[in-house]
Each structure stands twice: as structure tokens, then as C-alpha cells.
Amino acid sequence: MKKYFERLRSTLGPTYDLIRDAHPGRQDIEFCRRILKIMEELGELSEAYLNASSENNYKNKTYADVREELTDMVILVIDMAATRLPGEEHMAQKEFEGMQLDILHKKIAKWNTIKHKIK
Ligand SMILES: [Mg+2]
Numbered sequence: 001m002k003k004y005f006e007r008l009r010s011t012l013g014p015t016y017d018l019i020r021d022a023h024p025g026r027q028d029i030e031f032c033r034r035i036l037k038i039m040e041e042l043g044e045l046s047e048a049y050l051n052a053s054s055e056n057n058y059k060n061k062t063y064a065d066v067r068e069e070l071t072d073m074v075i076l077v078i079d080m081a082a083t084r085l086p087g088e089e090h091m092a093q094k095e096f097e098g099m100q101l102d103i104l105h106k107k108i109a110k111w112n113t114i115k116h117k118i119k
Helices: 002-022 028-052 063-081 093-118
Strands: none
Touching (some): 002 063, 028 063
8 A cells, every 4th residue: 555655646746746836826715716717728628629529620629739738627636636725724745645645545446446347
């Protein structure tokens, strides 16, 4: 289990740190605005995918555009994950990240369970 967390941390940690550090002035009050921003980016992702995957691609979107919109979504979601929610303000950074890794582990385990049920 410890090795698993170390692998998750070494994979996600640098990306998480980069995004968290790029937006040090984040404020909890902006959380709702970022939810709306994710919805805006989801719209852009949908538009890019619908056009790139269509023969009638009148907006000339490509799968490179889809990849860019996916990256916008990843950045926003990680940025939101770096935001302390009510009740988490007192946590040390290591405790905060450990909590997120615990949740991530549980969610990945759930995906594995679902995958095995689909067989
Ligand atoms: Mg975008």
C-alpha cells in the first residue's frame, strides 16, 4: 500500500504542485466561479470533440484541440482540488495532500470494482 501511495505521489505530485503554485492567490470564495469555469471548459471540450469527430467539421477542430481542452479541464480540476474547503483550513499541507490521496485511492479502487463487474 505504501508503495502505491508513493507511486501516486510521484506521478501526480509534481503536476499538482505546479498547478497549485501557479495560482497562489486562490481564494475559497472563487470556488463557485471555478465550477462555472469548468462548465465553460466542458462546453469547449464538447465543441472541439463534436467537430473533430464529425465529417461536417465546419469549425476546423482537431484532436489536438480536444487534447488542449482536456488539459484546461485537468488544470481547473487540480486547481480546485488545491483549494481548502470549509473544515480543512487547519490541516497541514502534508495532511491535506494525504487526505486527497486517500480519497483518490478509494475512487480508483471503486473504478476497479466497476470494471470487474462489467465483464
Ligand atoms: Mg479551453
